[in-house]
Amino acid sequence: MKFTRLTKEQFEExxxxxxxxxxxxxxxxxxxxxxxxxxxxxxxxxxxxFSDLIWEGVxxxxxxxEHFSPQQIFLFHITQVEIHLIGIRVENEAIDLxxxxxxxxxxxxxxxxxxxxxxxxxxxxxxxxxxxxxxIQQGASITKGQLFDYFQKTITK
Numbered sequence: 214m215k216f217t218r219l220t221k222e223q224f225e226e227x228x229x230x231x232x233x234x235x236x237x238x239x240x241x242x243x244x245x246x247x248x249x250x251x252x253x254x255x256x257x258x259x260x261x262x263f264s265d266l267i268w269e270g271v272x273x274x275x276x277x278x279e280h281f282s283p284q285q286i287f288l289f290h291i292t293q294v295e296i297h298l299i300g301i302r303v304e305n306e307a308i309d310l311x312x313x314x315x316x317x318x319x320x321x322x323x324x325x326x327x328x329x330x331x332x333x334x335x336x337x338x339x340x341x342x343x344x345x346x347x348x349i350q351q352g353a354s355i356t357k358g359q360l361f362d363y364f365q366k367t368i369t370k
Contacts, residue, residue, distance in 0.1 A: 227267065276291055278349070283309045284310065299368065302328070332368065
């Protein structure tokens with residue numbers, strides 16, 4: 214398995230897609246029930262293959278990620294070959310960027326001496342999706358990139 218297995222809730226939401234996946238392998242509902250009962254290891258493999266297919270489809274479309282922690286924000290823009298990072302670090306432990314008040318403080322005090330902005334670029338490995346998935350496992354969330362774009366414009370002014 215390349216990524217992680219989908220959760221029970223995710224499988225429930227993707228029930229029709231999973232049925233189509235089984236049908237594409239000529240597995241009927243009755244045969245699936247038999248596989249689950251008589252060959253649970255085969256059923257596990259099918260769940261893993263389906264999970265990887267879903268993850269690949271999602272990760273192929275990812276262009277932006279965000280990761281918030283109390284004193285830092287990491288904003289990622291992902292192309293086919295590189296990851297561009299905008300990092301924001303607040304050198305004041307009384308400010309918690311994961312809270313509404315902390316984020317509002319950052320918006321009002323972006324040029325404060327306690328705020329450090331930095332950028333970086335890193336080449337992706339041969340497996341772009343695995344690189345993205347690693348960031349997600351570390352806590353990053355898939356976004357549309359509005360925050361990245363905002364800070365990109367702020368930095369280039």
